[in-house]
Amino acid sequence: ELKVEQNPLFLSMQExxxxxxxxxxxxxxDRLYWYRQDPGKSLESLFVLLSNGAVKQEGxxxxxxxxxxxxxxxxxxxxxxxxxxTYFCAVDEGGTSYGxxxxxxxxxxxxxx
Amino acid sequence: xxxxxxxxxxxxxxxxxxxxxxCVPISNHLYFYWxxxxxxxxxxxxxxxxxxxxxxxxxxxxxxxxxxxxxGSNFTLKIRSTKLEDSAMYFCASSVQGSKTEAFFGQGTRLxxx
Numbered sequence: 137e138l139k140v141e142q143n144p145l146f147l148s149m150q151e152x153x154x155x156x157x158x159x160x161x162x163x164x165x166d167r168l169y170w171y172r173q174d175p176g177k178s179l180e181s182l183f184v185l186l187s188n189g190a191v192k193q194e195g196x197x198x199x200x201x202x203x204x205x206x207x208x209x210x211x212x213x214x215x216x217x218x219x220x221x222t223y224f225c226a227v228d229e230g231g232t233s234y235g236x237x238x239x240x241x242x243x244x245x246x247x248x249x
Numbered sequence: 250x251x252x253x254x255x256x257x258x259x260x261x262x263x264x265x266x267x268x269x270x271x272c273v274p275i276s277n278h279l280y281f282y283w284x285x286x287x288x289x290x291x292x293x294x295x296x297x298x299x300x301x302x303x304x305x306x307x308x309x310x311x312x313x314x315x316x317x318x319x320x321g322s323n324f325t326l327k328i329r330s331t332k333l334e335d336s337a338m339y340f341c342a343s344s345v346q347g348s349k350t351e352a353f354f355g356q357g358t359r360l361x362x363x
Contacts, residue, residue: 166348166349167348169351176359177356177357178340178354178355178356178357179292179340179354181351181353181354184351224291224292226292228348229348230348231348234280234297234299234304234305234347234348235280235282235297235344235346235347235348235349235350235352236282236294236297236305236348237282237284237292237294237352238294239291239292239293240291241290241291242291
């Protein structure tokens with residue numbers, strides 16, 4: 137059974153600081169997603185990572201994937217208050233899984249002035 | 250931009266009642282999913298549906314749950330006899346080709362069982 141573990145689960149940051157959220161998964165994966173969720177809202181897709189060494193950047197967020205280590209990171213650069221949200225990674229096992237996603241527990245990010 | 254739409258956005262029901270949550274997937278998508286998220290917890294897979302049948306389901310998706318695509322556009326999740334622990338946000342998602350393509354999520358239905 138695929139397990140997806142995120143850490144940290146809670147992250148309190150000051151504006152302007154950098155930090156990294158880690159996502160480890162237990163089996164080989166077809167692709168990995170990062171989502172943002174605001175309270176009471178749906179899942180906003182941030183990044184899709186398809187292959188080993190993939191790196192994607194959007195604004196202050198950068199995601200990377202190391203399939204050999206079964207690790208993805210979401211790096212936050214110079215955090216701003218608007219980035220406060222819950223961030224989830226999700227793994228698609230591929231194969232016969234028909235696109236089923238297994239989610240990490242989520243990281244609640246709070247950015248303070 | 251095409252999107253997955255869910256109705257209602259919020260439903261309150263009494264324990265033991267049946268509820269039907271509705272979803273309209275993106276029109277050219279072939280794979281459909283339901284996920285749930287209990288308040289403050291992670292998103293959990295319930296079921297995937299392709300070619301008018303369930304392709305995979307989780308342990309959560311027991312005999313109280315069923316899915317249907319009644320008319321070629323809607324995709325529904327029925328809970329036959331709701332329990333307090335069914336209270337959660339339920340997300341519908343759809344994708345073009347299953348594991349080879351990204352799934353797009355609806356805005357969710359918040360189900361509250363009282």
